[in-house]
Amino acid sequence: MLLGSIEAGGTKFVCAVGNENYQIKDQTTFPTTAPEETLQKTVDYFKQFEVDAIGIASFGPIEVRKTAPNYGFITDTPKEVWSNTDFVGFLTKTIKVPVFFTTDVNGSAFGEYVMSQLSNEDVDSLVYYTIGTGVGGGAIINGKLVGSLGHPEMGHVKVKRHPDDLDFAGVCPFHKDCLEGLVSGPTFEARLNKSGKDVPLTDPVWDIMSYYVAQAVLQVTLILRPDKIVFGGGVTSEKFLEKVRRDFATLLNGYVHVPPLEEYITMPEISNNGSATVGDFALAKRLLRE
Amino acid sequence: MLLGSIEAGGTKFVCAVGNENYQIKDQTTFPTTAPEETLQKTVDYFKQFEVDAIGIASFGPIEVRKTAPNYGFITDTPKEVWSNTDFVGFLTKTIKVPVFFTTDVNGSAFGEYVMSQLSNEDVDSLVYYTIGTGVGGGAIINGKLVGSLGHPEMGHVKVKRHPDDLDFAGVCPFHKDCLEGLVSGPTFEARLNKSGKDVPLTDPVWDIMSYYVAQAVLQVTLILRPDKIVFGGGVTSEKFLEKVRRDFATLLNGYVHVPPLEEYITMPEISNNGSATVGDFALAKRLLRE
Ligand SMILES: Nc1ncnc2c1ncn2[C@@H]1O[C@H](COP(=O)(O)OP(=O)(O)O)[C@@H](O)[C@H]1O
Ligand SMILES: Nc1ncnc2c1ncn2[C@@H]1O[C@H](COP(=O)(O)OP(=O)(O)O)[C@@H](O)[C@H]1O
Ligand SMILES: [Zn+2]
Ligand SMILES: [Zn+2]
Numbered sequence: 001m002l003l004g005s006i007e008a009g010g011t012k013f014v015c016a017v018g019n020e021n022y023q024i025k026d027q028t029t030f031p032t033t034a035p036e037e038t039l040q041k042t043v044d045y046f047k048q049f050e051v052d053a054i055g056i057a058s059f060g061p062i063e064v065r066k067t068a069p070n071y072g073f074i075t076d077t078p079k080e081v082w083s084n085t086d087f088v089g090f091l092t093k094t095i096k097v098p099v100f101f102t103t104d105v106n107g108s109a110f111g112e113y114v115m116s117q118l119s120n121e122d123v124d125s126l127v128y129y130t131i132g133t134g135v136g137g138g139a140i141i142n143g144k145l146v147g148s149l150g151h152p153e154m155g156h157v158k159v160k161r162h163p164d165d166l167d168f169a170g171v172c173p174f175h176k177d178c179l180e181g182l183v184s185g186p187t188f189e190a191r192l193n194k195s196g197k198d199v200p201l202t203d204p205v206w207d208i209m210s211y212y213v214a215q216a217v218l219q220v221t222l223i224l225r226p227d228k229i230v231f232g233g234g235v236t237s238e239k240f241l242e243k244v245r246r247d248f249a250t251l252l253n254g255y256v257h258v259p260p261l262e263e264y265i266t267m268p269e270i271s272n273n274g275s276a277t278v279g280d281f282a283l284a285k286r287l288l289r290e
Numbered sequence: 291m292l293l294g295s296i297e298a299g300g301t302k303f304v305c306a307v308g309n310e311n312y313q314i315k316d317q318t319t320f321p322t323t324a325p326e327e328t329l330q331k332t333v334d335y336f337k338q339f340e341v342d343a344i345g346i347a348s349f350g351p352i353e354v355r356k357t358a359p360n361y362g363f364i365t366d367t368p369k370e371v372w373s374n375t376d377f378v379g380f381l382t383k384t385i386k387v388p389v390f391f392t393t394d395v396n397g398s399a400f401g402e403y404v405m406s407q408l409s410n411e412d413v414d415s416l417v418y419y420t421i422g423t424g425v426g427g428g429a430i431i432n433g434k435l436v437g438s439l440g441h442p443e444m445g446h447v448k449v450k451r452h453p454d455d456l457d458f459a460g461v462c463p464f465h466k467d468c469l470e471g472l473v474s475g476p477t478f479e480a481r482l483n484k485s486g487k488d489v490p491l492t493d494p495v496w497d498i499m500s501y502y503v504a505q506a507v508l509q510v511t512l513i514l515r516p517d518k519i520v521f522g523g524g525v526t527s528e529k530f531l532e533k534v535r536r537d538f539a540t541l542l543n544g545y546v547h548v549p550p551l552e553e554y555i556t557m558p559e560i561s562n563n564g565s566a567t568v569g570d571f572a573l574a575k576r577l578l579r580e
Contacts, residue, residue: 061546125438139513144432147515148415153546157512158450158505174545215448222447223429223513225439255464256351256443 001288004046004054004097005280008087009104010079010133013038014277015045022114022281035074035085043094053098053287055280057107058087060136064102064151072101078173100283103151104276105130105138108268111279112230113140115269125226128268128275129154129216132233135180137216139224155180159215162208179216183209185235201239209235210243217248217265221258228259232268232275241265291578294336294344294387295570298377299394300369300423303328304567305335312404312571325364325375333384343388343577345570347397348377350426354392354441362391368463390573393441394566395420395428398558401569402520403430405559415516418558418565419444419506422523425470427506429514445470449505452498469506473499475525491529497537500530504537507555511538511548518549522558522565531555 002025007014009032016027026049030041046054061077063070072088088101102110109128116123129137137154139146146152156178165182171190172181181187188196191205199205217229231241245261258264268275292315297304299322306317316339320331336344351367353360362378378391392400399418406413419427427444429436436442446468455472461480462471471477478486481495489495507519521531535551548554558565 123438125436137513141431141436141438142434146415146431148413148431148517149515149549150547152515153512156545157509158541160448160450174543219447219509220513222443223427223510225437225442227438251448253464255446257440259439 001285002049002051003281003284004049004051005277005284006042006054006056006058006091007104007107007276007280008032008056008058010059013042015042016277016280017046017049017051018277018281020285022278024277027277035082035090039085039087039090043091046091046095051095051097051284053100053284054091054095055100055102055107055283056087056091057102057104057276057280060103060151061153062087062101062103062151064147065149072099098284098287100280100287102145102283103136103138105136105154106145106147106151107138107279107283108232108275109138109140109230109279110145110283111270111275111277112228112268113143114278114282115275116228119269121228123227125224125228127154127220127224127226127229129213129229129231130233131183131185131213131231131235133185135184135233137220139220139226141224141226154216154220155184157216157219159212162211164204165208179212182212183235185233196235201237206240206243207247210240210247213244214247214251217244218251221252221256225256228263229265230268230275231265232273236267238267241267291575292339292341293571293574294339294341294385295567295574296332296344296346296348296381297394297397297566297570298322298346298348300349303332305332306567306570307336307339307341308567308571310575312568314567317567325372325380329375329377329380333381336381336385341385341387341574343390343574344381344385345390345392345397345573346377346381347392347394347566347570350393350441351443352377352391352393352441354437355439362389388574388577390570390577392435392573393426393428395426395444396435396437396441397428397569397573398522398565399428399430399520399569400435400573401560401565401567402518402558403433404568404572405565406518409559411518413517415514415518417444417510417514417516417519419503419519419521420523421473421475421503421521421525423475425474425523427510429510429516431514431516444506444510445474447506447509449502452501454494455498469502472502473525475523486525491527496530496533499525500533500537503534504541507534507538508541511542511546515546518553519555520558520565521555522563526557528557531557
């Protein structure tokens with residue numbers, strides 16, 4: 001069995017083929033340019049292989065409901081040239097195999113879920129957040145992706161403002177001070193006029209950010225009671241998650257049972273941003289079994 | 291097939307037997323007194339019938355994880371005499387049939403889900419809130435109950451305070467101004483010194499409350515993207531939900547697609563607080579099929 005993965009990001013596309021054990025056999029990366037050009041490169045890549053199915057983890061928003069007339073499209077994305085792009089249609093015109101189409105964070109969530117299963121962790125439900133250029137979240141509940149009316153938009157929840165941060169307007173183009181507007185990568189430039197990677201963990205801004213992220217963790221804990229919450233994306237680091245755990249413990253105040261926080265709030269098990277690739281392979285494989 | 295339902299509330303128990311079409315064949319109600327006495331009455335009731343399985347929708351918190359040593363218990367409830375009561379154990383000592391044990395709101399959520407299915411609505415995912423003496427929420431995602439680490443505690447999420455309500459401390463015994471602390475029935479006594487049923491819908495307190503409930507609806511909308519959100523409990527009314535819809539529309543501001551709000555945010559389809567009974571029957575029936 002040969003499985004395909006397309007991780008379609010706003011900056012770059014990562015295409016890969018792998019076997020049923022999720023081992024990568026070949027991989028390529030190219031920049032995200034105009035839709036036609038980028039998708040043609042994707043098609044040309046997969047033409048070289050005889051894949052049986054493909055999983056796509058795409059930037060969004062996207063239409064994931066099979067019944068929608070524009071199923072398989074990237075819809076009204078801020079990355080304007082990509083608005084209303086028939087991603088799945090373009091691909092399957094040439095590569096005539098079953099395709100599973102979902103968001104980048106859903107793909108990553110599924111990859112982390114599958115890996116937890118393989119390492120015999122008792123994980124049925126898992127939430128994956130990315131904190132990068134934007135903030136997004138995906139969830140697996142009882143082994144299935146969440147989102148009946150469309151995919152979740154967990155990055156855009158409202159949070160309570162930190163008392164030392166009331167002057168900051170927030171950077172979300174839609175909501176200003178939603179979670180994404182307060183903790184995504186570009187907030188470093190907006191708050192401090194420098195890039196996040198140049199802001200040491202001792203800077204108090206990280207404590208402001210961990211307070212917001214901890215509120216998101218509290219929300220999903222009370223609403224979903226997942227087994228595990230995984231954080232990826234350029235802004236995330238183990239040291240930052242230590243702060244998130246500390247603030248979450250304060251907010252939760254023992255109200256409901258959760259696992260030890262180092263196991264509950266974690267970095268991805270799959271290294272090198274590989275979660276979505278594994279998730280795509282697994283989602284493609286599942287298509288063939290159904 | 292004869293199915294049993296136990297709706298175990300803090301004030302009263304409703305026991306019923308029904309057939310596989312969820313038609314009630316017999317029903318009884320008695321007050322919730324001491325655990326031994328109340329559970330003995332429950333057992334005596336079911337001794338009269340030959341039920342094949344029983345669904346229990348209980349007040350909580352309860353232990354729903356099959357692997358937990360105290361599975362089937364009501365755990366550390368504020369209703370103190372009931373703390374650490376082995377509900378399922380007491381019942382199955384005498385009534386030796388399969389039992390499905392879940393929360394009151396999960397039972398109601400499942401009842402509403404099943405009814406939507408029967409009326410051919412396209413509902414895979416549904417959230418049910420009760421706003422009564424307390425506030426609780428349960429969810430069905432892809433046809434299954436949510437809650438891997440335990441049942442949700444959706445009533446205790448944090449919300450942003452309404453500018454006209456900043457002086458109100460909130461009544462939640464655990465968190466003061468969580469959702470329950472701001473919108474449960476007893477908040478009427480705490481804010482206005484009278485009972486909720488004596489406060490006309492024109493009183494501005496209802497607009498304060500709808501603002502909070504709308505925030506909860508926004509949170510689950512962004513996190514779960516359910517097909518439908520149902521509200522029950524003594525505080526809820528169609529007129530109140532009109533206010534909730536209005537405030538939710540303002541908060542959502544068109545950000546994600548949702549159905550027409552009169553279909554999305556609704557009163558229960560099953561009348562007379564019967565959602566949990568139908569849910570219990572359906573959960574019991576599902577046990578027999580597995
Ligand atoms: N060490 C770091 N600390 C804080 N922010 C960082 C760090 N490294 C990268 N970032 C920020 O993360 C964002 C990029 O996130 P990333 O997940 O890599 O990409 P994307 O979200 O575009 O897929 C940028 O805003 C960048 O400034
Ligand atoms: N018409 C009403 N308007 C507002 N609150 C009400 C109304 N009727 C009952 N309540 C309040 O609802 C609460 C009881 O809720 P209910 O769902 O009936 O019971 P429980 O939550 O105990 O199962 C009480 O606090 C009561 O004061
Ligand atoms: Zn936003
Ligand atoms: Zn509370």
